[in-house]
Amino acid sequence: MEWHDGLFINTTDLCLALDPSTTRRIPKKARVLVSHAHGDHTGGFRYKGLKHSTQATRDIHHALRYHQVANFHPLKINEKFVIDDSEVKALDAGHMLGSAQFLVDTPESSILYTGDINCIDTLTTKAAEPARCDLLVMEATYGSPQYRFPARETVYAQMVEWALDTIKQGRIPCLHVYAAGKAQEVVRLFNLYTHLPVIVNPRLDGVNEAHRRSGIALDWFSASSRDGKNILDKDPCVYITTPGDRFHIGRRMSRAYATGWALSLGGKVTAFPLSSHADFDQLVSFVEACDPDRLYIFTGFAEDFRRAIRRRLGREARSVSSFVQRTLVEDY
Ligand SMILES: [Zn+2]
Numbered sequence: 001m002e003w004h005d006g007l008f009i010n011t012t013d014l015c016l017a018l019d020p021s022t023t024r025r026i027p028k029k030a031r032v033l034v035s036h037a038h039g040d041h042t043g044g045f046r047y048k049g050l051k052h053s054t055q056a057t058r059d060i061h062h063a064l065r066y067h068q069v070a071n072f073h074p075l076k077i078n079e080k081f082v083i084d085d086s087e088v089k090a091l092d093a094g095h096m097l098g099s100a101q102f103l104v105d106t107p108e109s110s111i112l113y114t115g116d117i118n119c120i121d122t123l124t125t126k127a128a129e130p131a132r133c134d135l136l137v138m139e140a141t142y143g144s145p146q147y148r149f150p151a152r153e154t155v156y157a158q159m160v161e162w163a164l165d166t167i168k169q170g171r172i173p174c175l176h177v178y179a180a181g182k183a184q185e186v187v188r189l190f191n192l193y194t195h196l197p198v199i200v201n202p203r204l205d206g207v208n209e210a211h212r213r214s215g216i217a218l219d220w221f222s223a224s225s226r227d228g229k230n231i232l233d234k235d236p237c238v239y240i241t242t243p244g245d246r247f248h249i250g251r252r253m254s255r256a257y258a259t260g261w262a263l264s265l266g267g268k269v270t271a272f273p274l275s276s277h278a279d280f281d282q283l284v285s286f287v288e289a290c291d292p293d294r295l296y297i298f299t300g301f302a303e304d305f306r307r308a309i310r311r312r313l314g315r316e317a318r319s320v321s322s323f324v325q326r327t328l329v330e331d332y
Pocket of ligand 1: 036038095116
């Protein structure tokens with residue numbers, strides 16, 4: 001097992017590249033696995049050889065980047081897939097539609113690679129499932145004890161309340177969220193708990209459609225459609241857009257963000273702690289449930305999380321950042 005801008009698993013017969021960010025180091029005849037459609041995980045879709053992800057991940061990738069992935073075989077959640085001398089199983093990751101963890105059973109050991117995970121159910125995803133494994137390679141985006149999110153239902157209620165208050169003041173509530181995953185969860189939230197029309201940045205249209213095709217009912221109007229423009233002009237509504245969009249209608253918009261980082265923004269902007277990632281407590285419970293012999297952590301608060309795991313669970317962990325381009329197992 002090695003880490004070069006992504007996880008590489010090598011056996012006698014097989015090389016698997018999991019979420020490689022570039023194609024530079026992928027050997028010929030390797031297989032690429034892509035965990036989900038966020039841009040920092042999809043570099044492997046540019047590889048010419050055979051690639052795997054869920055169908056929804058490929059659909060959303062296409063909707064976001066207009067890139068058709070060829071030489072592709074879809075993986076289904078909870079179905080085993082044999083590649084040479086090993087077996088790969090995609091498990092729910094709970095992070096966005098189509099997101100998967102990969103449990104790889106090689107002749108030597110079982111390895112669980114999480115990609116990005118969220119361990120509770122949302123309006124659009126099922127919680128990440130832990131799996132017993134020998135080696136666990138996991139994200140720790142919010143692996144610091146300062147990140148403990150309130151119950152999701154509480155955050156949902158706060159967002160709806162804020163939107164209704166904003167409308168009462170004669171303004172349009174505008175929520176800035178990631179275009180893939182979070183945006184669709186928020187559209188679904190307003191569809192389910194209000195009768196407000198939901199207008200979205202046209203960039204979200206394709207990703208919303210991909211959700212619809214996967215059976216997640218979403219109702220929205222594109223801001224570029226005639227209906228969308230009319231509603232924005234004169235009716236109460238909610239506007240959902242990307243983090244950087246500065247679209248505005250005179251002085252009539254109030255902005256808010258929905259992100260786990262809300263807990264550390266110190267009230268400088270209106271922000272709701274709605275995250276697509278596991279918080280600190282979820283990450284600790286996840287490690288306990290997987291009960292790995294060896295644990296490797298990547299992204300975020302890897303160092304904080306490593307210390308916390310030692311203190312709370314008496315387990316040793318390694319952060320991947322300190323092992324870049326070296327063999328993980330040998331360095332453990
Ligand atoms: Zn992600």
